[in-house]
Amino acid sequence: MPFDYCDVLRADLPGPAGRWSGFPAHNFVGGHMDADHVPVEDLIAALTNALQREGKNLATYNLRTGPLGYRPLREFIAGALKARAAMAVDPDEILITSGSLQSMDLVNQMMLSPGDTVVLEQATYGGAITRLQARGAHPVGVALDEDGMRMDALEETLTRLAGEGRTPKFIYTIPTVQNPTGTVMPVARRERMLALADRFGVAIFEDDCYADLLWEGERPPAIYALDDGRRVLYCGSFSKSIAPALRLGYVVADWGGLSRLVALKTDAGTGALEQLALADYCAPHFDDHVSRATASLKRKHDVMVEALIAEFGTAAEFAPAKGGIFLWIKLPEGVDTGKLAAAAGAEGISLNPGAEWTVDGDDHRHWMRLCFGHPTPEEIVEGVAKLARICHREFGVPTTGGNLLRG
Amino acid sequence: MPFDYCDVLRADLPGPAGRWSGFPAHNFVGGHMDADHVPVEDLIAALTNALQREGKNLATYNLRTGPLGYRPLREFIAGALKARAAMAVDPDEILITSGSLQSMDLVNQMMLSPGDTVVLEQATYGGAITRLQARGAHPVGVALDEDGMRMDALEETLTRLAGEGRTPKFIYTIPTVQNPTGTVMPVARRERMLALADRFGVAIFEDDCYADLLWEGERPPAIYALDDGRRVLYCGSFSKSIAPALRLGYVVADWGGLSRLVALKTDAGTGALEQLALADYCAPHFDDHVSRATASLKRKHDVMVEALIAEFGTAAEFAPAKGGIFLWIKLPEGVDTGKLAAAAGAEGISLNPGAEWTVDGDDHRHWMRLCFGHPTPEEIVEGVAKLARICHREFGVPTTGGNLLRG
Numbered sequence: 001m002p003f004d005y006c007d008v009l010r011a012d013l014p015g016p017a018g019r020w021s022g023f024p025a026h027n028f029v030g031g032h033m034d035a036d037h038v039p040v041e042d043l044i045a046a047l048t049n050a051l052q053r054e055g056k057n058l059a060t061y062n063l064r065t066g067p068l069g070y071r072p073l074r075e076f077i078a079g080a081l082k083a084r085a086a087m088a089v090d091p092d093e094i095l096i097t098s099g100s101l102q103s104m105d106l107v108n109q110m111m112l113s114p115g116d117t118v119v120l121e122q123a124t125y126g127g128a129i130t131r132l133q134a135r136g137a138h139p140v141g142v143a144l145d146e147d148g149m150r151m152d153a154l155e156e157t158l159t160r161l162a163g164e165g166r167t168p169k170f171i172y173t174i175p176t177v178q179n180p181t182g183t184v185m186p187v188a189r190r191e192r193m194l195a196l197a198d199r200f201g202v203a204i205f206e207d208d209c210y211a212d213l214l215w216e217g218e219r220p221p222a223i224y225a226l227d228d229g230r231r232v233l234y235c236g237s238f239s240k241s242i243a244p245a246l247r248l249g250y251v252v253a254d255w256g257g258l259s260r261l262v263a264l265k266t267d268a269g270t271g272a273l274e275q276l277a278l279a280d281y282c283a284p285h286f287d288d289h290v291s292r293a294t295a296s297l298k299r300k301h302d303v304m305v306e307a308l309i310a311e312f313g314t315a316a317e318f319a320p321a322k323g324g325i326f327l328w329i330k331l332p333e334g335v336d337t338g339k340l341a342a343a344a345g346a347e348g349i350s351l352n353p354g355a356e357w358t359v360d361g362d363d364h365r366h367w368m369r370l371c372f373g374h375p376t377p378e379e380i381v382e383g384v385a386k387l388a389r390i391c392h393r394e395f396g397v398p399t400t401g402g403n404l405l406r407g
Numbered sequence: 408m409p410f411d412y413c414d415v416l417r418a419d420l421p422g423p424a425g426r427w428s429g430f431p432a433h434n435f436v437g438g439h440m441d442a443d444h445v446p447v448e449d450l451i452a453a454l455t456n457a458l459q460r461e462g463k464n465l466a467t468y469n470l471r472t473g474p475l476g477y478r479p480l481r482e483f484i485a486g487a488l489k490a491r492a493a494m495a496v497d498p499d500e501i502l503i504t505s506g507s508l509q510s511m512d513l514v515n516q517m518m519l520s521p522g523d524t525v526v527l528e529q530a531t532y533g534g535a536i537t538r539l540q541a542r543g544a545h546p547v548g549v550a551l552d553e554d555g556m557r558m559d560a561l562e563e564t565l566t567r568l569a570g571e572g573r574t575p576k577f578i579y580t581i582p583t584v585q586n587p588t589g590t591v592m593p594v595a596r597r598e599r600m601l602a603l604a605d606r607f608g609v610a611i612f613e614d615d616c617y618a619d620l621l622w623e624g625e626r627p628p629a630i631y632a633l634d635d636g637r638r639v640l641y642c643g644s645f646s647k648s649i650a651p652a653l654r655l656g657y658v659v660a661d662w663g664g665l666s667r668l669v670a671l672k673t674d675a676g677t678g679a680l681e682q683l684a685l686a687d688y689c690a691p692h693f694d695d696h697v698s699r700a701t702a703s704l705k706r707k708h709d710v711m712v713e714a715l716i717a718e719f720g721t722a723a724e725f726a727p728a729k730g731g732i733f734l735w736i737k738l739p740e741g742v743d744t745g746k747l748a749a750a751a752g753a754e755g756i757s758l759n760p761g762a763e764w765t766v767d768g769d770d771h772r773h774w775m776r777l778c779f780g781h782p783t784p785e786e787i788v789e790g791v792a793k794l795a796r797i798c799h800r801e802f803g804v805p806t807t808g809g810n811l812l813r814g
Contacts, residue, residue: 002636005610006663008576010520014665020473027517031675033466040462046682053453055447059440059648060781066427098505098654101674131673169415175763203412229409237439240779243465246681256413259423266538268438271678351725374467397527 014048014134026383031244031325032374034300037293038243039285046280047273054276067262068269069096069250074171077236077250079383080286085211086221088122089252095261098270100209100249100334103235104131106261107205107251108180111169111331112137115294116297117203121149121156121283125179126356128172128207142169148178148185148320151192152226157199170203170233175212175223180328180357180369182321184214189222197231204232208280211242212290214323215298238278240325240373241290241322248274297325300372300380307381311388328357330366335395337368340387343394349387423542432755433790438651438732439705439781445650446692453687454680461683464806469676476503476657476677477576480686482519482642484657487693492615493628494641496659502668505677507616507656510642511538511669514612514658518576519544526564526609528556530560530735530771532586533763535579535614547575548766553726555585555592558599577610577640581632584617587735587764587776589620589728604638616644616656621698621730622705623654634707637661647780648697665689704732707779707787714788715777718795719803722805730782737763737773742802744775747794751802756794 043233050367052080057063062134065071074091081087097103104127111282112118120128122141132139140161154171161168171193185193206223234252248270269290273344301321308316308329310332317330331337344351354367372380388398399406422663464470471477472572481498488494504510511534519525521543527535529548539546547568550560561578568575572662576598582592592600604611613630641659655677658668715723715736726736739746744760750759761774779787795805806813 001610003605003610004637004663005577006637006667007520007638008608009517009667010576012520013517013667013672017474017669018666019662020475022473023467023471030468032661033469034461036464038463038465040458040465043462043465047452047454047458047463050448053451056442056445058445058447058450058652059442060430061437061439063652066429067424068427098674105673108688110416111412113419127673161702166416170412178755198410201410202416203410230411230413231409233412240676243679244468245465245676247471247674247676247678255426256411257645259425260416262422262424263421266512267505267535267654268646269654270648270653271505272656273594273680273684274678277680325776334637384539 016303017122023347024350026379026386027374028370028383029238029350029352030371030374032371033240033244033325034296034373036252038297039281042285043277043281047277050276050280054356063275064273067265067269068092068094068258070275070279070392072271073092073275076279076282082217085208085223087252088225090290092185093252093254094257094260095251095265096270097245097249097251097265097274098267100207100237101127102126103249104207105250106264107233107235108135109264110260112204117161117166117168117171117181118156118170119168119180120359121174122360123180123358124174124353127184127302129359139359141376141392144181144183146180146183147189148175148183149173149189150190151196154193155196156197158202162200167200168202170207171197172207173223174210176208176219176320177321177323178212179210179324180240180326180327180352181319182324184217184220184329185323187220190220190226191301193223206234208234209237210240211236213294213297213325216293224252228246230256233257241286243294246278247271260365263272272320293321297373300377301327302369303377303380304372304384307384311385311401312398313400326369326371329368330369331368331391332397333366335366335391335397339364340368340391340394344387344390347386347390349383349390351387355384414628431752431757433786433793434781435777435779435790436759437777437778437781438646440647440651440732441703441780444703446696448686449689454684456686457683465583465679466479466681470679470682474672474676475499475501475665477679477682477686481718483686483689488643488659490628492618493632494659495632500659500661501664502658502665502672503677503682504656504658504672504759505674506646506654507614507642508534508646508655510658511535511614512808513671515539515642516643516671517664517667518610524568524573524578526561526575527581527766528581528585529767530587530765531581536766537580545813548768551585551588553590553592554596555582555588555601556580556596557588559598561600562603565603565609567588569607574607575609577602577612579612579614580619580630581614583615584728584730585622586617586731587732587733588726589733589735591624594627597627597633597649600630601633601664608722609749611639613639613641615641617647617731617771618643620704620732621647622701623729630661637663640664648693648700649685653685654678655680655685681690682691686779701730706782707784708734711777711779711787711791712783714791718792718808719805720807731777733776736775736777738798739804740773740777742798742804743775744773746774747801749799751794754797758794758795
């Protein structure tokens with residue numbers, strides 16, 4: 001037998017990926033967006049302009065503007081954060097990353113050793129949970145309500161952990177358009193979180209990836225903006241506001257943190273074409289584009305809300321989202337959304353089972369996340385109706401829906 | 408005192424990065440290329456074309472073609488590897504990465520646990536050594552000659568390690584246009600390496616990043632092409648052949664390995680604009696472009712060779728490179744190139760000290776690597792002359808040069 005490297009892989013490797021088998025007909029998962037939102041002609045114009053001006057600098061890593069990333073893009077981001085999130089940030093306090101997932105990996109690498117504890121919203125981005133687990137850290141969930149993470153629950157959790165001799169490294173929070181609940185944390189809670197961070201000696205990692213897609217109420221100042229010290233690391237993204245296939249995000253931190261993150265970012269820089277395209281596109285177009293995209297998402301949100309009411313009736317409990325691309329839905333207790341996802345997947349519908357989107361997975365087996373960013377309104381109506389029929393077949397609920405009594 | 412997250416960073420973090428201070432006047436380090444090589448107008452045309460056709464797919468991660476990367480680009484790469492490196496590879500055996508440094512990180516993650524051993528050329532890419540050390544692996548160097556890694560030395564090393572009960576996880580090799588020696592490993596040695604890999608149960612990680620820039624002799628089949636089993640992982644890059652600021656590389660492996668690498672690539676895909684640009688640019692232009700770029704590099708290589716002979720005389724010993732962007736130069740034993748780099752850096756000249764580019768750093772304190780990819784011929788002549796004067800001032804050598812007797 002010849003030698004085979006697959007026999008000597010690292011012992012604690014995660015399982016292999018499956019083969020790619022294409023998109024389902026009704027894709028209700030992931031951060032995919034609406035094809036009609038992509039500003040194709042304006043991106044071509046921006047790239048053409050930027051390359052005519054800067055194309056020769058592609059010959060040098062980082063376009064000759066250093067490892068933080070293309071400076072005009074960092075200048076745009078600093079201005080946008082000021083206008084949108086009340087953040088006073090110097091362009092040299094921004095590190096461009098290859099998407100917010102790299103931001104998350106870098107912050108985790110900077111802060112965490114195996115065995116560390118991280119506090120986060122009980123229902124949260126599934127990838128945040130799996131990343132913590134992959135580093136050997138222990139995620140601890142904190143209850144949410146219609147205003148995001150509850151500060152009484154956070155205080156209780158930090159007190160309990162302190163009693164056990166555990167100081168979490170940081171609180172990971174998505175305060176504005178929370179994933180998956182679509183809630184927005186009011187300013188008073190943000191200030192209270194900063195006070196708790198001080199009292200318990202815990203940092204805050206603020207993930208603002210969806211914040212640009214808010215349609216209800218005023219966007220509050222970022223927690224970062226309310227920090228007068230060095231308690232908060234902040235990350236943002238263009239995946240949701242412009243297009244997810246452009247891998248472009250950023251971390252905001254002062255040089256104390258940023259100098260460590262730059263040392264950990266060993267990829268010789270983020271893609272230059274994405275940076276050039278966004279720098280030239282965003283300066284004149286970002287605000288208008290985001291307004292249009294958000295209005296379009298709100299319409300699709302409303303279509304999904306109506307479809308859920310029509311097809312699931314009282315079997316689906318959920319609050320409307322204040323922005324973003326998803327709804328967080330409670331089904332009757334007997335429904336196992338992991339099994340529902342498998343059955344629906346076989347018929348071309350994808351969804352996120354609640355157990356994968358919560359820290360205490362077992363308590364949320366009857367919840368699911370449905371995304372409406374990618375499908376058309378017609379696909380939403382059709383997919384939700386089909387999902388209701390599959391759910392009824394598998395679990396006997398919903399018993400009514402689509403103007404029919406299901407038996 | 409308010410809480411400060413910099414007080415609770417991970418204990419074993421690498422040191423902080425320094426502030427970016429711009430490029431030196433004479434930049435003889437790094438993989439930077441010649442600004443005149445960048446095909447700006449053709450890249451604009453390719454991007455315009457690709458975006459008009461595929462722009463709407465930016466709304467979906469991975470342009471709807473799955474986590475291996477944009478399929479037309481993988482098809483181009485498969486064709487190029489067939490024509491250039493005699494590799495018979497299916498597009499589904501190629502994973503697009505955000506540059507070859509990500510390829511390297513992924514393969515290291517897949518294979519290595521702390522304490523593992525990796526065998527590599529004694530003089531090699533400095534970043535490969537530091538990455539292994541950062542993972543807690545032990546690099547072991549093998550002697551090189553004018554045909555790359557010596558197989559008698561490899562056999563000796565593997566035998567010695569086996570005697571100590573150590574089986575290296577893999578042999579990391581740059582067989583074609585080796586970094587920093589610019590050598591090319593003949594086919595017989597490649598076949599012998601495969602036999603040794605079998606005999607000792609060690610994988611091979613073949614880094615072919617510079618192989619497209621060969622100007623002397625025929626390019627031999629890749630080691631991957633000679634493997635009839637699963638002994639070799641292969642990586643390549645567009646950083647050197649097109650432009651380094653485009654972060655785009657690839658790993659070639661069969662699905663046994665690729666399925667593990669895909670599971671480890673947690674960045675939700677590599678930048679779409681880079682992939683679209685290269686897919687549309689490379690299909691019609693790659694061969695011509697690489698021929699022109701290689702011819703230009705050969706001219707700059709010759710300029711640097713002449714400048715070294717003129718300015719350093721017999722104090723600089725080196726073999727001409729067979730391709731690529733660097734020369735590997737031995738200075739008299741009394742010269743410490745670490746100190747030379749510091750003195751030259753203060754006067755706007757950067758170079759790679761030998762100790763950072765070798766596994767047994769101390770034995771190579773009087774060696775240095777000089778890159779000629781980025782500077783113009785005039786900058787090369789001027790920079791080498793200036794470097795010789797600084798070297799004479801600091802170490803008393805070279806004593807002759809520039810048609811002057813130095814005192």
